[in-house]
Amino acid sequence: MSGRTTALAPPDGAEPPVRHPDAPAPGEVIGSHYEHCFGCGGGVPHGLHLEARAGEGVSVTAEFRVKEAHQGAPGLAHGGVLATALDETLGSLGWLLRVIAVTGRLETDYVQPVPVGTVLHLDAAVHAVHGRKIYATATGRIGGPEGPVAVRASAVFIEVKIDHFIENGRPAEIQAALADPDQVKVARAFEVNP
Numbered sequence: 574m575s576g577r578t579t580a581l582a583p584p585d586g587a588e589p590p591v592r593h594p595d596a597p598a599p600g601e602v603i604g605s606h607y608e609h610c611f612g613c614g615g616g617v618p619h620g621l622h623l624e625a626r627a628g629e630g631v632s633v634t635a636e637f638r639v640k641e642a643h644q645g646a647p648g649l650a651h652g653g654v655l656a657t658a659l660d661e662t663l664g665s666l667g668w669l670l671r672v673i674a675v676t677g678r679l680e681t682d683y684v685q686p687v688p689v690g691t692v693l694h695l696d697a698a699v700h701a702v703h704g705r706k707i708y709a710t711a712t713g714r715i716g717g718p719e720g721p722v723a724v725r726a727s728a729v730f731i732e733v734k735i736d737h738f739i740e741n742g743r744p745a746e747i748q749a750a751l752a753d754p755d756q757v758k759v760a761r762a763f764e765v766n767p
């Protein structure tokens with residue numbers, strides 16, 4: 574841990590983020606990075622099925638409809654599920670930078686309860702990059718993209734190589750992913766980062 578900073582504010586010397594030339598165009602849907610991802614995968618029945626779209630610069634938008642399976646208190650979304658929605662939206666920013674990054678720190682503010690049936694309108698943007706650290710924020714609104722803020726988050730993501738998953742993931746899922754041409758295509762899209 575020595576020398577590690579977990580501050581959410583970019584340090585001196587941090588640079589503005591650079592949108593990759595091959596990033597999806599503004600408005601383009603960013604596909605799921607993994608079919609079995611709880612946040613975005615189509616193969617998870619009770620998952621969030623979050624669909625993100627590229628925005629301008631290094632930003633994204635996404636929508637998440639809160640279902641019964643996502644409750645904490647009766648009729649209300651679970652806070653951890655809302656944090657997942659924010660985390661997943663932030664994670665999709667990697668497609669704009671063309672880097673693979675994992676959440677290092679995620680700080681969440683819960684501003685308003687979010688009832689079941691609500692569509693949470695999310696947006697996220699990268700503000701700075703310092704070495705492997707990516708500083709980003711996300712907001713979730715209810716009632717529409719300009720509606721009142723229900724949740725927001727600040728995060729530091731850390732860039733990793735594909736080996737991070739190969740070395741740490743359970744072998745059964747890693748082997749299945751490596752045998753899936755669509756999954757390999759997703760991984761290659763990041764590995765050609767110049």
Ligand SMILES: CCCCCCCCCCCC(=O)SCCNC(=O)CCNC(=O)[C@H](O)C(C)(C)COP(=O)(O)OP(=O)(O)OC[C@H]1O[C@@H](n2cnc3c(N)ncnc32)[C@H](O)[C@@H]1OP(=O)(O)O
Binds near residue numbers: 673674
């Ligand atoms: C096929 C497509 C798939 C695409 C897959 C995309 C998935 C997205 C899914 C949504 C997002 C997730 O939920 S991701 C899942 C949840 N997250 C995780 O599982 C991450 C678990 N943690 C780790 O594996 C590790 O701690 C890492 C990789 C984050 C860091 O370890 P490391 O690689 O050894 O790096 P390390 O040298 O310690 O640190 C590098 C720099 O980052 C800083 N740093 C390290 N940790 C933190 C931290 N928690 N908060 C702030 N800063 C940190 C250090 O101070 C240092 O700064 P300096 O000294 O250089 O200044």
